[in-house]
Amino acid sequence: MRFVEGFKFTRMDSPIHRLDPRAKFILTLGFFAASLMFTNLYALVIIFLAEIPGILLARTVSRWLRSMRGGLFLGFFIFVMNVIFGTPLASSLAFTARFFAIMSAFSFFFMTTSADDLGLALEQIHVPYSISFTFTTAVRLVPTMAIDAQTVVDAQRSRGLELDKGNFIKRIRNYIPILIPLIISAIRRSVELAEALESRAFGATENRTAIVTLKMRPADYLVIFATFAGVALAVYVYWFVKLPTLVIPIEIPRFF
């Protein structure tokens, strides 16, 4: 489950790690929105490339590459499914690029923002505590669930399950014995967590106070400004610029 490494926070000192979580969140959402806007391969590749400087600056390249490698299967799956269902090749490639662009944006955010910072940020933009708590807990549980997933895979392989055996459909079915124990244990854990929280008086006071308050610095405003400028540019390009389209002269037989 090294895939998850690319979404896990490690405490480090870099200009990106020091940014205000709200600024980083807006930046991530900007990339997310731009990726959703376009269906053009060139545009999506440019968005993807535009994310790389931030990842370099945060010195998290190796872990980001790990998440990319882990995402290869899913990316390939998206590509194949699109081709099978008759999407033109160039668009199938574009959707795959979009997947990697979105994945990198969130990988960048989660690698550089601690769950505590995230919770603070959500609270200080007045998201109700129960919601921000749920969200940060989910983020915190990701590594635990990754370990669980690895154990489940190991346990089923010990029972003779071979994940990469059989045709395409069989391979997908191979994941059933992995997914069910994971879902069941996630549900069990969430029930236990809820009981533990209630027995520790979760939600007893309406208004929570925080000892730390986040403060935006010039760099944070700069990031936010750049994000808005970038999104505005994307919107402009989307409406007013005719982007070249990639034409791939290969005829794919229709499956359906």
Add this chain to the structure above:
Amino acid sequence: MISVENVSFHYPGGAQVLDEVNLQIKDGEFVAIMGENGAGKTTLVKMFNGLLKPTEGKISVDDVDTREKSVAQLSRDVGLIFQNPDHQLFAETVTEELSFSLRNFGFKEDVVQRRVTSLMNTLDLDRYSNSSPFVLSGGERKRVALAAILAWDPKHVIMDEPTIGQDYLQKDRLRNFIVQLLSQRKTIVIVTHDVEFVAECKPRIVLLSHGRIIGDGTSAKVLTDPALVEKASLVMPQISSLMGTLQDLTPPSDIIDAYSAREFLSTKLKHVVGRKTSQGS
């Protein structure tokens, strides 16, 4: 035979977990691997069926290097039962759960039926054959997980923490069951820190601490060695501690179970017991 030769291991990007481990487990032998949390016990047994390969050194099962076979091939001979049954139960019924691995290994359908029925019988699970494994109690789920591995009759059976979450009655049953498997010439390896359980089963004990083997010998020898026991963050069996406090009677130092304690005490105290009864009558 499971043979571990100069094995060292670290997880990718992690610290050393096993350090120059050497261990030979003969066919039909009964071994308990003991040691503190994080000692590397689970990591070691995951190598026996090839889930993990040593970073350095070599592991061979029945004279075949584990690097040369797939996990599925190795598992045919090495049944590894994971600690937490919830990490593997997924089927709609207990019967389906037990058939899963048999089908993976390509057994014929009539063999599958026969094996599953007989195993449910042995492990006292027949009443649940059509129940979902998820509605069973913790101890029962653990038995289903055990049955799911024994179903294909592996030659070597490895159990990771089999006694955790089991009540005394179930531990007793497990012990009897292990004796039964041993009589079928199976190799049994249990990973545990249940000293009292081990004191009653008396396997050979391999003590692991910080990824190194610090002790290897009979239960009586290892569990009564105060220095070793402390180094492995274990405690002596209660009977041994009791014997330790009876130094006036000069007990042998290797008593670890109630049965041999009674043997010893009955000879030592015969005259005392005899006098008491004669006075009383």
